[in-house]
Amino acid sequence: MSDHKKPPVLIALETATEGCSVAVAAAGTVVERADETPRGHTARLLPMLTEAMAEAGVTPGDVDAVVFGRGPGAFTGVRLAASAAQALCLAWSVPAVGVSTLAALAYGAHRRTGADRIIAVLDARMDEAYWGRYRSAPNGAGLTLMEEERVGTPEEVPRGGGDWFGAGRGFAAFPERLPPAALGCDPDALPLARDLIPPGAVALQAGEGVDAAAALPLYLRSAVHY
């Protein structure tokens, strides 16, 4: 970062689900492009990034870091964001910041509804879900992950600990089998690149930016266990 007083200029990529989105954060604003294009990510990613950077008035030399949704999600999708992030970091000599795709879901629900206890759930296929439980940090600085994110049957998602807001298409896939979402539910929500920016900025500030080679997916599920 060239100037510590200004917030960093960040590029964010999220392609782990049927949604494909990019965001450019600069000078206190976020410009985003988002589409729901199953199988169309490879055609849309670079045009969206071109448009968003142009609208934000950001050129490659301005960028401080590339934030990418590292998963969990569709294996091919999480690799797409990671591979593209590696390439951008190499081309621009900037660090990468991997952020959980479930965190993007939780931050999105928090941004839209103000909910401060969120279970983010994605359909992991094969009758399983990916999930993470998030709640507001006591100091108001974003959301905190409660237990490690996991993959398993919907019945394994922890119950209790108060009332929750449910976010993500896991709630559409398993409407009867997940914990009750007493604070409300958005079963159609997709993780968005713009919601990678707040946790990405915190991680970058905390020195958690990594080299391009370490911009890797987090699958949660092993490659050959089935």
Next chain:
Amino acid sequence: MNLILGIETSCDETAAALYCPRDGLLAHAVFSQVAEHAPYGGVVPELASRDHVRKLTPLVRRVAAESGVALSDLDGVGWTRGPGLPGALMVGAAFGRTLAWGLGIPSVGVHHMEAHLLAPMLEPDPPEPPFVALLVSGGHTMLVQVAAFGRYRVLGESVDDAAGEAFDKTARLLGLDYPGGPAVARLAAEGRPSAVTLPRPMTTKPGLDFSFSGLKTAVLHAVQESDGGPGSRADIAHEFQEAVVDTLVIKSRRALDRTGCRRLIVAGGVGANARLRERLTEEAAERGFTVHYPRLELCTDNAAMVAYTGYRRLAAGFRDDMDFSVRPRWQLSELAPPVV
């Protein structure tokens, strides 16, 4: 166009290379995942994809360091668009296309089989088209007439298993390790000629297509009828290799006769088979044609051939748009020839 990066991730080798039209191949590096797939007896696509995303950036840095260049010096990127495993291709596609986009330089998605066809051009004394190419690997077995750069006609190909696949399956039937090619060849060296008899599939028919699945079944029967001892397993390996080599030699000879070409190039992993090389060299001397092999490391999957093909395509004016969708089943015949 002075410096082209090549990226290859179509199957189970991750590879990067740098090519310079003035100085030739500057560096190339391959990470083979063979050891990781060996316990499964074949390529596990998801494992392959996971390895590509871990290995690609380190390999790109390695070839840049070996060549003494910075990525900001690049003039273009060639990356493998297909054919291959969809998830594996996607890693190289997203990486290669996005790298070029980030650097503001052109790129081109390369056809993996065209890259194999052009690999001999990286050798000091490259064969000039027209020639016939025998492409023979774990994924492909085909004869292609190369009239000129970008002008290809598939003369024949396997209707079922690739020759390399037949080696892998035979290795399994004989209790040998994956990959089967080298293992079967080693055992074959201990076998006796004509101790067992296996068919030479489709050699009595006039066409140039191949079929290897019947041969695999014949091996199964031979194994079942044998005493199962090391001697008879070696005899079967010997005869299997002879059957595959005979088939490839007969069809290659026929392709040369049919096209009137006097040059044969051999590429792909099975092109490394010593017995195949020996037989083709004899055949060439007898019948007055020449046979060219890229060095072994350029026979198997590599990025040097992708960098070179990328260079040729970019120099001919081909350019990617921003869509880096892969083509897992891309046919050589669908490839656009350069406009002269």
